[in-house]
Structures are given as structure tokens and as C-alpha cells.
Amino acid sequence: MADQLNISVDCVATAKGPCYRRCAALILALFMCFFVHSSSASGQNKNSCVECHASLEGRFGDPARTIHDDVHLSRGLSCNDCHGGDPNVYDQFAAKDPRKGYLGRPRTADIPAFCGKCHNDASFMKKYNPSLRVDQEKEYLSSVHGQLLRTGNQKVATCISCHGVHGIRGVSDPLASVYPSNVAETCAKCHGKSDYMSDFKIPTDQYEKYKVSVHAKALYDRQDLSAPTCNDCHGNHGAAPPGIASVANVCGQCHVRQGELFQASPHKLVFDNLQYSECIKCHNNHDIAAPTDDLIGTGPNSICITCHSEGDKGFIAAREMRARLDELQAGIGRSIEILDRAERAGMEVSRPKFDLREATDALTHARVLIHTSSTAEVDKLAVPGLEVAAKTYQAGIGALAELSFRRKGLVVSLFFIIFLAGLVYLKIRQLESKNLVGEK
Amino acid sequence: MSLDQIRIWLDERLSLGSVSEIARKKEVPVHRHSIWYYFGGMTLFLFTVQVVTGILLLLYYRPSAENAFESVQFIMTEVKFGWLIRSIHSWSANLMIATLFIHMFSVFFMRAYNKPRELTWLSGVGLLFISIAFGFSGYLLPWNEVSFFATKVGTDIAGVVPVIGHSMLRFLRGGDEVTGATLTRFFGFHVAVLPALATVFIGVHVLLVQLHGMHVPRRYEHNHGYMKFFPNFFLRDLIGWILAIGVLAALAALFPWELGVKADPFAPAPAGIKPEWYFLFMFQTLKYIPARILGIEGEVLGILAFMLGGLVWVVIPFINREPEQRRRILIFNVFGVFVVLYIVVMTIVGYLA
Numbered sequence: 001m002a003d004q005l006n007i008s009v010d011c012v013a014t015a016k017g018p019c020y021r022r023c024a025a026l027i028l029a030l031f032m033c034f035f036v037h038s039s040s041a042s043g044q045n046k047n048s049c050v051e052c053h054a055s056l057e058g059r060f061g062d063p064a065r066t067i068h069d070d071v072h073l074s075r076g077l078s079c080n081d082c083h084g085g086d087p088n089v090y091d092q093f094a095a096k097d098p099r100k101g102y103l104g105r106p107r108t109a110d111i112p113a114f115c116g117k118c119h120n121d122a123s124f125m126k127k128y129n130p131s132l133r134v135d136q137e138k139e140y141l142s143s144v145h146g147q148l149l150r151t152g153n154q155k156v157a158t159c160i161s162c163h164g165v166h167g168i169r170g171v172s173d174p175l176a177s178v179y180p181s182n183v184a185e186t187c188a189k190c191h192g193k194s195d196y197m198s199d200f201k202i203p204t205d206q207y208e209k210y211k212v213s214v215h216a217k218a219l220y221d222r223q224d225l226s227a228p229t230c231n232d233c234h235g236n237h238g239a240a241p242p243g244i245a246s247v248a249n250v251c252g253q254c255h256v257r258q259g260e261l262f263q264a265s266p267h268k269l270v271f272d273n274l275q276y277s278e279c280i281k282c283h284n285n286h287d288i289a290a291p292t293d294d295l296i297g298t299g300p301n302s303i304c305i306t307c308h309s310e311g312d313k314g315f316i317a318a319r320e321m322r323a324r325l326d327e328l329q330a331g332i333g334r335s336i337e338i339l340d341r342a343e344r345a346g347m348e349v350s351r352p353k354f355d356l357r358e359a360t361d362a363l364t365h366a367r368v369l370i371h372t373s374s375t376a377e378v379d380k381l382a383v384p385g386l387e388v389a390a391k392t393y394q395a396g397i398g399a400l401a402e403l404s405f406r407r408k409g410l411v412v413s414l415f416f417i418i419f420l421a422g423l424v425y426l427k428i429r430q431l432e433s434k435n436l437v438g439e440k
Numbered sequence: 441m442s443l444d445q446i447r448i449w450l451d452e453r454l455s456l457g458s459v460s461e462i463a464r465k466k467e468v469p470v471h472r473h474s475i476w477y478y479f480g481g482m483t484l485f486l487f488t489v490q491v492v493t494g495i496l497l498l499l500y501y502r503p504s505a506e507n508a509f510e511s512v513q514f515i516m517t518e519v520k521f522g523w524l525i526r527s528i529h530s531w532s533a534n535l536m537i538a539t540l541f542i543h544m545f546s547v548f549f550m551r552a553y554n555k556p557r558e559l560t561w562l563s564g565v566g567l568l569f570i571s572i573a574f575g576f577s578g579y580l581l582p583w584n585e586v587s588f589f590a591t592k593v594g595t596d597i598a599g600v601v602p603v604i605g606h607s608m609l610r611f612l613r614g615g616d617e618v619t620g621a622t623l624t625r626f627f628g629f630h631v632a633v634l635p636a637l638a639t640v641f642i643g644v645h646v647l648l649v650q651l652h653g654m655h656v657p658r659r660y661e662h663n664h665g666y667m668k669f670f671p672n673f674f675l676r677d678l679i680g681w682i683l684a685i686g687v688l689a690a691l692a693a694l695f696p697w698e699l700g701v702k703a704d705p706f707a708p709a710p711a712g713i714k715p716e717w718y719f720l721f722m723f724q725t726l727k728y729i730p731a732r733i734l735g736i737e738g739e740v741l742g743i744l745a746f747m748l749g750g751l752v753w754v755v756i757p758f759i760n761r762e763p764e765q766r767r768r769i770l771i772f773n774v775f776g777v778f779v780v781l782y783i784v785v786m787t788i789v790g791y792l793a
Binding site: 346347348350351406407409410413414417418420421424425427428431432 | 513516523524671675678682683685686689690693694695696698699701
């Protein structure tokens with residue numbers, strides 16, 4: 001009993017609160033252990049870890065309260081599969097017997113290996129989730145988090161910082177802390193706290209900036225789960241900030257065409273020489289706004305003029321490219337306006353409206369082609385786009401002309417129709433003046 | 441060969457003389473409510489417009505899910521005056537239903553269905569159902585978004601009918617869903633089955649009208665005039681038809697019938713899908729009926745009620761055997777006014793909803 005008491009005291013030694021509360025909790029725990037043990041003598045799938053911890057307050061009780069949401073539990077794993085010990089016995093010493101592999105709570109530095117015990121084992125993982133990768137620990141150790149952990153830093157994120165401890169949910173569970181729409185918030189739990197991050201000397205405004213970005217709008221407003229969040233650019237287990245050389249590759253994962261065009265453009269060499277972070281230089285990193293045509297050209301909001309000045313080749317190219325985009329945009333706008341007008345008047349213009357999509361597509365692609373920094377390349381799409389816009393505009397003009405023709409035609413036909421009706425009326429009068437209507 | 445010789449040649453073979461004798465003798469009563477006599481002829485005229493414009497549309501229309509929309513688009517944009525033909529076809533269809541309703545209610549309120557005109561009433565109500573079927577089947581043919589989903593909703597409602605509902609739904613759709621098979625089927629109904637039925641019913645209806653002559657309300661039986669059908673009444677009819685052409689031309693030119701967006705069976709139904717206006721009062725009623733009434737599905741009860749209402753309407757001449765009794769006049773007039781008000785109010789509510 002004395003030993004039992006020692007272990008139990010050890011169990012709750014770190015619990016906060018006055019002494020009598022600890023004693024009460026201890027007595028309650030012992031009572032529960034005894035009660036549960038005697039009532040489950042038949043041992044019908046009972047778990048002594050959960051039952052005992054459920055009776056404890058604070059962080060000792062948390063595992064028992066959150067374990068029900070845990071993906072591991074749902075796959076048939078239990079406390080002892082991670083922590084060792086024997087969940088079938090209700091004697092605390094027997095349950096936590098090191099000879100039964102009891103490991104207890106791992107130290108922060110040991111957590112990656114603790115999880116990796118199973119997650120590194122391909123044959124073991126195949127039984128539960130064959131598609132899951134088994135290199136998370138290795139990746140983690142290569143990450144900035146992992147490297148700092150190796151140096152003994154206890155503040156860095158480990159597996160449980162992102163995935164949680166006992167209520168670990170599957171990645172596809174919308175309530176999981178690592179579900180795409182929750183990732184940024186999860187990262188911000190540490191990266192958004194300036195006092196917590198003060199030792200690392202890195203900014204803490206990433207989450208605030210990300211929230212106003214075009215990517216966040218897609219993810220949160222449109223619920224587009226393919227929109228990038230922190231881990232899509234930085235990696236998840238191997239999280240690291242992309243260096244200057246790799247920024248284009250990171251963005252190019254999704255923006256493939258833009259990346260390729262930039263790599264082949266004259267800007268590539270210049271950016272490399274000047275040590276500019278390719279995409280970021282014009283688009284920023286966390287607070288990436290939806291690009292507008294104002295970014296290119298020589299206007300006050302243009303990015304080009306931050307490096308180019310009046311008269312140089314880049315300045316001229318920027319002005320010309322912007323002019324093409326504006327011209328095409330205006331052409332499309334004119335066509336839309338006239339086709340809408342014709343449509344509102346009841347004309348059938350769905351075909352030219354459909355054709356106009358070609359011009360809109362050309363504009364979209366021309367906007368991508370500005371990454372070549374070549375007016376000739378932009379022209380390859382802008383010129384055919386302008387032709388389509390002109391054609392559809394003509395179709396709109398034609399529709400309005402047809403409308404006018406119909407209205408004039410209507411006036412003429414109505415004249416003849418009324419005239420004819422009048423003639424018939426006169427004929428009736430003529431007939432009835434001779435031959436009066438009879439009466440019965 | 442002179443014209444007289446042609447007439448004599450034809451007369452010898454077709455006895456045209458007796459036909460013209462009947463036409464010459466045909467008379468139309470003249471009294472305070474004679475105006476209502478014109479609506480039957482107007483409905484027939486608009487039906488003729490439908491036949492003519494429908495045949496013209498047939499020259500270009502292609503009845504398949506892949507081509508229907510594009511062929512109507514082609515008619516509207518490329519075919520010379522195709523827009524006019526299609527718009528007149530659509531407008532005329534709606535005006536025809538409207539004049540048909542007016543004609544039917546005028547017959548009802550003048551109690552023109554009583555003996556010996558019960559069969560004229562039955563053939564007329566048959567023509568009403570055929571016209572509505574024309575409207576329902578024709579609505580799908582452009583294969584646009586609105587028509588696709590309205591047909592889906594309409595056939596869904598038919599599927600709710602107890603016992604035969606599901607079989608009826610499959611028969612109408614040519615499967616479980618509205619597909620190209622439904623379009624082909626509706627096209628068949630619209631250009632072959634229904635015109636054949638309509639021809640028979642119109643034939644019977646017109647023949648019966650000739651047989652029994654125009655009905656004169658009891659109040660004017662002894663104090664009405666008359667006019668010759670040819671040429672007096674016919675010329676008046678002609679004025680109405682000429683003006684109807686004017687109205688149709690104006691509607692077609694000022695409000696061409698929309699084509700909309702091509703149907704996409706995989707797209708979600710757009711908000712605010714409504715059937716044609718003449719189905720709106722039933723559609724709106726079904727919306728107001730509670731989900732369950734006395735343990736029975738509300739929609740089923742609603743449809744059964746409309747079916748019962750339709751049946752009562754069909755057999756009106758057999759229910760009201762002594763229509764000129766003062767008490768019966770009051771009861772049936774109140775009933776008729778209630779039906780008209782119900783249809784008008786629910787149609788307006790449905791339109792504004």
C-alpha cells in the first residue's frame with residue numbers, strides 16, 4: 001500500500017492546486033481503480049489506463065477525455081501500443097510495469113522517435129494505412145524544427161505540436177489541426193506569438209499576412225482545399241523556409257507555366273545576380289494579393305518601375321505589354337457591353353458570347369506571358385484575342401442592326417395589317433348596309 | 441377551261457353545291473354575349489398558326505440532346521426570319537392556351553354544355569388537355585436549362601401519382617431520368633401523337649358545333665338577332681385573326697422568345713425554376729400543401745385533388761343536368777367564379793414568388 005501510495009503520489013506530484021485537492025484526487029483515483037477493477041473482473045475489453053485517467057483532473061485526465069477522437073484508437077490501437085504497459089490490469093504497478101514495456105511519457109526530444117517507432121515501419125503501417133508515407137521522422141530531423149531539437153531546443157515543434165497528443169485526428173478529418181483549412185492556424189499557435197518566437201529572431205506576422213492573401217481567400221472563402229497553405233510551400237514534416245534559389249520552384253509547383261516562362265526570361269539571370277527572390281520580388285510571399293494589370297507597365301502601382309526607368313529596354317517592354325493587355329481588355333469590355341445590350345433587347349447572341357470566351361482566355365494567357373518579359377510573346381496571344389473581340393463586337397453591331405430592322409419591319413407590317421383589317425371592316429359595313437342583320 | 445367549268449367539274453365529283461348550301465344557310469345568333477363566340481374561332485386560328493410555324497421549324501430542328509439547342513440557336517440566328525417563326529410559334533402557343541381558357545369558361549358560364557352539347561364539351565375539354573400536353577412537350581424541345589429542369593420537376597410530380605406514378609414517370613422520361621431519350625419521346629408526342637389526336641378532336645368538336653349550331657343563353661332565346669356565318673361572321677372572325685397576326689408579329693419583334701443556356705444534366709438546378717404560366721397555379725398550390733396530411737404525403741393529396749377537380753370539370757354536363765334552375769345557376773356560377781379566381785390568384789402568386 002505504501003508503494004502504491006508512492007507511485008500514486010508520483011503520478012500527481014506535478015498536479016497544480018492545494019494539497020487537499022491532490023489528496024482527494026488520489027483517493028478518488030484509488031477508489032475508482034478498485035471499483036473498476038472489481039466490477040470488471042470478467043475483463044470485457046476494458047482499458048485500465050482510460051478508466052483510471054478519466055477519474056483524474058487536469059492534464060492527467062485529458063488523455064482519457066480526448067482519446068475517443070483519436071485516429072489510432074479508431075484503428076484498434078490503444079494506450080499501450082505507444083506507452084507500453086498493460087491496460088488489462090487494474091493494479092497501477094502491474095499496469096505500469098517496465099517489464100511489460102511501460103515507457104511513460106516521452107521527453108520532448110524523444111517524441112519524433114516515439115512516434116517514428118511505428119510510423120517509420122513500413123510493414124507495420126501497411127496494416128493500418130498502406131498509403132501513408134513512412135519517412136516523416138527522417139524528414140522532420142532534416143527540418144529547421146528537427147535540427148533545432150537536436151541542439152537541445154525544447155521550444156521547437158515536434159509531432160504533437162501540430163497533430164495533438166491523444167486526440168490525434170486523421171489528416172482528412174475537417175476537425176484535425178492539420179486539415180488544410182486549419183494548418184495556418186496550427187502553425188500560428190507558435191509562429192504568431194512574438195514572445196514565444198523571440199529567441200528565433202524571425203517575423204511573427206506570417207499568419208496575419210497570409211489571411212489577407214489570394215491563397216487564403218481561395219481556401220477560406222471558396223473552401224478550395226487545393227489552395228496553398230503553410231505546408232504547401234514550406235513542407236510539413238520537413239518544414240523549412242525556401243531559400244532564394246528555391247522560391248521559384250516552390251511557387252512553380254502550382255504556377256508551372258509562370259515558373260517556366262520566368263526561368264527562360266532575361267530576368268532570371270539578373271535576379272540571380274542581384275540575389276532577388278524571384279516570384280517574391282514582385283508578388284510578396286505570405287500576403288500575396290491577386291495580381292492585377294497595374295503590377296505591370298509604367299504606372300504608379302507598377303512593380304516594373306522599381307527597377308526600370310524611362311528609356312531602358314525593360315521600361316519600354318513593360319509599357320508595351322501593358323498597352324496590349326489594356327487594348328485586349330478594352331476590346332473584350334466593348335464586346336460584352338454591346339452583346340449585353342443586344343441580349344437585353346431580346347436578340348439571340350449566345351454564340352458570339354461563347355466565342356468571346358476565346359478572347360478572355362487569350363487575355364488570361366497573355367497575362368501569364370508577361371513572365372517572358374517579351375512583347376512579341378504577349379502579342380502571340382493578344383493579337384488573336386483582339387481579332388476575336390473585334391469579331392464579336394461586329395456580331396453585336398449586327399444584332400443591334402437586326403433589331404432595328406425588325407422594329408422597322410414591324411411598323412411596316414403593322415401598317416399593312418391594320419390597313420387590311422380596316423378593309424375587311426369596310427367590306428362588312430358595305431355588306432351589312434345592303435343586307436341588314438336579321439332578327440328572330 | 442374557265443373557272444365555271446372547273447367549279448362544275450368539282451361539283452360533279454364532290455357535291456360542292458350542298459356544302460356551299462350549308463355554309464350559305466349557316467347563321468350565328470346575335471345578342472349581348474355574342475363576343476364570346478369569337479374565341480373558339482380564334483383558338484382554332486392560333487392552332488393553325490402553330491401547325492404552319494411548327495412545320496417550318498421542323499425543317500431545321502434536330503431532336504437530340506446533342507443537337508436540339510444548337511439547331512434552335514441556328515434557327516434564331518442564321519435562318520432567314522427563323523427568329524420570327526420560332527417566336528411566333530412560342531407566343532402563339534401561349535395565346536392559344538389563353539384563348540382556349542377564355543372560350544372554355546365562356547361556355548361554362550353561358551351553360552352551353554347542356555343537352556345536347558355534352559359531347560361538344562367533352563371534346564373541348566379533351567382539346568384543353570391535348571393543348572396542355574402540347575405545351576408541356578414543346579417546352580422541353582429547345583433543350584435549355586429552364587426547360588430541362590421544368591420538365592424534371594413536372595415529370596417528378598407525375599411520378600408522385602399513386603400506383604401508376606412511377607410507370608408514368610418512366611413512360612414520360614423514357615427511363616428514370618430526363619435525358620436525350622425524353623427529348624426524342626417528347627418530340628414524337630409533340631409532332632406526331634398530339635397533332636393526330638388534336639385533328640380528331642378538333643374534327644369532332646367542329647362537326648358537333650355545326651350539328652347543334654351556336655348555343656344561345658336562355659335569357660336571349662327569344663330576343664336575339666342573327667347574322668350569316670358567311671360572310672358576316674366570318675369577316676368579323678377574319679378581322680380578329682388579322683389583328684392576332686399583328687399582335688404575334690409585335691410580340692415576336694419586341695419580345696423575341698428567349699433561348700437561354702443549353703441544358704446541362706449534371707449542373708445543379710438553377711434557383712426559381714417555374715413551369716409555364718398555365719401550370720403555375722397547380723405548382724404553387726403543391727408548394728403550399730403541408731408535407732404530410734393525416735399521415736399521407738401532402739403532394740400526393742394535392743395531385744389527387746387536382747385529378748379529381750379535372751374529372752369534375754370533365755363531367756360538369758352530367759352533374760348539372762338542369763342548368764337553368766335558378767339555384768343551380770347560382771351554385772355553378774359561384775363554383776366557376778371560385779375556380780377562375782383560384783387560378784388567377786395562384787398564378788399571380790406563383791409568378792411573383
